[in-house]
Amino acid sequence: MGTEVDAFLRRLARQFRPQVNQSVDMMVQRLHSEFPELLQDKDLAALSAQETTGHVTTFLDVLEHGLDVTEVKAPSDSLEVGRRFAQGGIPISTLLRSYRLGHMTLLQLMQREAARLTSDSKLVNEATVKLVETAFAYVDRGSEEVVAAYQEERDRRLQRRLILTNEASRRIGTTLDTARTAQELADLGTEDFADLVTVDLLDSVLHEEGTYPPTDTPVLCRIAQRSVLDGCPDSAVATGHTHTYPAGSEPARALATGQALLHRVTASGLPAWWAPAPDSGRTLRGPGFHSMLLVPLRARGETLGLAQFSRHRTAALFDDDDLLLAQEIVARAAVSIDNARRYTHERSTALTLQRSLLPQRAVEQSAVDTASRYLPTGSRAGVGGDWYDVIPLSGARVALVVGDVVGRGLHASATMGRLRTAVRAFADIDLMPDELLTHLDDVVIRLQREEARDEGEISATCLYAVYDPVSHLCSLASAGHVLPAVATPPTADGDAPASHAVAFPEMPIGPPLGLGGLPFETTQLELPEGSLLALYTDGLLESRVRDVDTARTVLSDILARAPKSLDETCDGLLAALLPSRPSDDVALLLARTRALDPDHVATLDLPSDPAAVSGARAYASDRLAAWGLEELGFTTELVVSELVTNAIRYGKSPIQLRMILQSTLTCEVFDAGSTAPHLRRARTFDEGGRGLLLVAQFTERWGTRHSRDGKVIWAEQAIPA
Structure with a gap:
């Protein structure tokens, strides 16, 4: 009977072959009715049909030629389907269920054909048993290969996501610049993840108006975007432009709730909120989108904006795993953007405060000609507490001041303002330089006692000089501050070009302000008319690329050949001594002495x-x-x-x-x-x-x-x- 059953199965296989296409259509329809998610990816749906045809043909070959099922290889399309299931985030249980459902449908169709070929019920029953046994063996063998392909692709995706997460921590937030951080997010997102990434920040966040809960139609600014297509023709908004999303739209809802959303584009086309505004002058070009991730940028409990990831070239749809990955990346970027925003705001506030406390215009006095410069640090440490001042005194004299508060940020700028005010008050009562610094030292000690402990220790350095154009005497005292440079008037030596004689006066340097109990000393210098006095903070000389002695030599050379214009001399000193982004604040004050008739x-x-x-x-x-x-x-x-x-x-x-x-x-x-x-x-x-x-x-x-x-x-x- 066994030989008769095998012969019947061979006959059944030959008779069934002309019906393969029709049978495949029926099997695919049943799969789609049971698993509608397969229809969302058209490429996967087409590949599933090819895979089903391959399985039916291979199974008929096993029956017709009596092949050993354990030696039969699964069709290549089935392995690709397994990979595509993994890429789309479809659970492996769905893959196995669809695999078994397809083969069960095939068995049902072949049973009907067997009943049509013979009226011998016993033969049909025995053939059915053999058919089911062979089918299950084929399913077990094929599913092993498909599951292996699925798991291999799944592991690759997990590894890729781990790499992407690590890359996000390494590449996002490299600077304290809001726009650059957002662009780093967009650049990373288009590397093997999305085809278009856009980053919008609330306009109120950019303009430091606070991070209030977004309204129904919040105004956003597109600060960064990146596409796999050159020029971002697939983006509805140009970088730097503001726009809004309609109330009730998915982006507006994501902003209002702070919850990330996965949106899949239906057959009706792109949603209305994705289309360019009529007055934008932009027209979308490129393939159609099929899925999007809308992820709010949230940091410290506040919504800052919205990041969108879209796919149109990548065949696989976004899935829930992709949404979780996008949320993790965006969360990192949001913290970095918020840090950059807070740093920029504090730096801008501190710089504005500091510049407002420095002299705004040249002081009217006849003792010296002056020029000054202030350069904030280019590092992340924040604006420091460097300052300078020119204070007219009685008797045609003038006070020249330069100081440096230890620390960075608003606290240093505010402390600088308090010390500058104190210096002006003490100068107004015409104290000698050493007496003025003694009183200023007391002020710093008093501030230390008044400040909270978490604010850190207050300390500062200061150089105070008084020049008298009648006697030509300059009285100086230093509280831990670097010595000034003095260039005496040029002397002509034969045919040699005139040059200044530059020196750093030997004078005692007292302790920094805030130590207390130690004396300061006043030194007097006689300065001929036309002498050049350079007062500065240590940031002018200290550098990572040269030592202080070399910097002082450069300073001396420039002062020795100083032109008549003090502004040109200031610019020359900064260009020669400072890099493009100085590591410390710099205050520079140049004064050329006059003599009273x-x-x-x-x-x-x-x-x-x-x-x-x-x-x-x-x-x-x-x-x-x-x-x-x-x-x-x-x-x-x-x-x-x-x-x-x-x-x-x-x-x-x-x-x-x-x-x-x-x-x-x-x-x-x-x-x-x-x-x-x-x-x-x-x-x-x-x-x-x-x-x-x-x-x-x-x-x-x-x-x-x-x-x-x-x-x-x-x-x-x-x-x-």
Whole structure:
């Protein structure tokens, strides 16, 4: 009977071959009805039909030729179907069920054909048993190969995703630049994952208006995108342009809920929200999209924008595993973008604060010509606390200041502003450089006590210099700050070009501000007219590519050949000493000294005798006549009379009157006493007490400055136009 059954099965196989195509169509229809997800990928559906044909043909060969099932290889199309199932994220259980369903359908069709070929029910039954036995052996053998192909592709996909995740951690967030970080996400996403990646940020996030919950139609800005097609013709929005998504659309819903979405394009075409705006002037070109991932950019509980991954060239549809992978990559990018956004905001705020605290324009004074530069650091550390200042003082003098607060960011900038204000306040009372730094040291110590511990230790360095154009003396003191460079006026040596003699003055450097209990010392230098004084912070000289001594040599060479323009000298120093992105903040202040015309300075020594007051008035009147300022005679004689009278009455010898003519007229009276005068309210019948009140009313400003030899009371008047 066995031989008869085998012969019948061979006959059955031959009779069934003409019906293969019709049978395959029936099998495919049943597969699609049971597994509709196969229809979503047209290529997979077509491949499944080819694979089914291959299986039917191979199985008929086994029956007709009596082949050993264990030696039969599965059709190549079936292995490819297994790989495509893995690529599409279709579970392996679905693959095996479809495999068995297809073979069960084939058995049913062949049983019908067997019943048509013979009326011998016993033969049909025995043939059916043999047919089922052979079919199961074939299914077991074929499914082993298909499952192996599926698992191999699955492992490859998992490995690829692991590689993609590792690449994301390595390549996304390499800088603290928002747009570049977004572009890094787009670039990575189009490498063996998506065909088009777009990154939109909420317009409110870009403009630092806060990260409020998105509205129904939030305004977004396309800050990055990348396509497998050159020029992104498949994108509806150009980079840098703003746009909105309609209320209720899937992107708007993803933004509102913060939940990622997997969208598959139906046969009706692209959704309306994907089409370009009518006024955008863009027309989509390229293959049709079949699936998209909409992943909100969320960091620290806030929604920053939306990343979209789309496929049109890649045949496989996005699946849930792809959505999880995209969420992981986007989450990394969102944190990096938020870090970049916060850093940019803080850096911009600190830089704006710092620049607002630095001198905005050249200060009107006649002692020196100045030029300055401030360059923020190019590193991620943030803006530092470097500053400089030019402060006019009494007696035609000027104070030059440069300082550096330790630290970075807003805290350093705010501390710099407080110290700059303190320096100006101390300069206004005409303290000597060492005394000013001592008081500034106390201010820093007080700030340390007031600050919270988590803010870090406050420390700073400062160089304070006072130049007097009358005596040509420059008094300097340093609190841990780098020494200035001094270039004396050029001298002509035969036919050699004129050059400055550059030196770094030997002077004691005191401790940085904030240590307390240690002294500061003042050094005096005599600077000829036209001397060049360079004050700077350590960022100008410190570099990773050269040592400090080499940098000082470069600095000296440039100052030695300095042109007349101080601005050109500043630019030359920065170009020669600094890289394009300095690792530290740099403050640079150049000052070229002037000398006051001796004819504009008048000095008179006075005895400590009330009778000398009239002589002082007469001397002042004569000097005004010589300067052509007779109209200031009444006020000047009043001021001189009151100041000299106070010095004789309350001060000590020697007493000296000095008049200085520059942009203003200054009257100074020196005496060896230490008692400072002050305004007071005179009673109705008091005979005195109104002198300084009159001086304050008739002059622009007045004040007192102390020195180790005594004090000077001064008053300034404006020169008539």
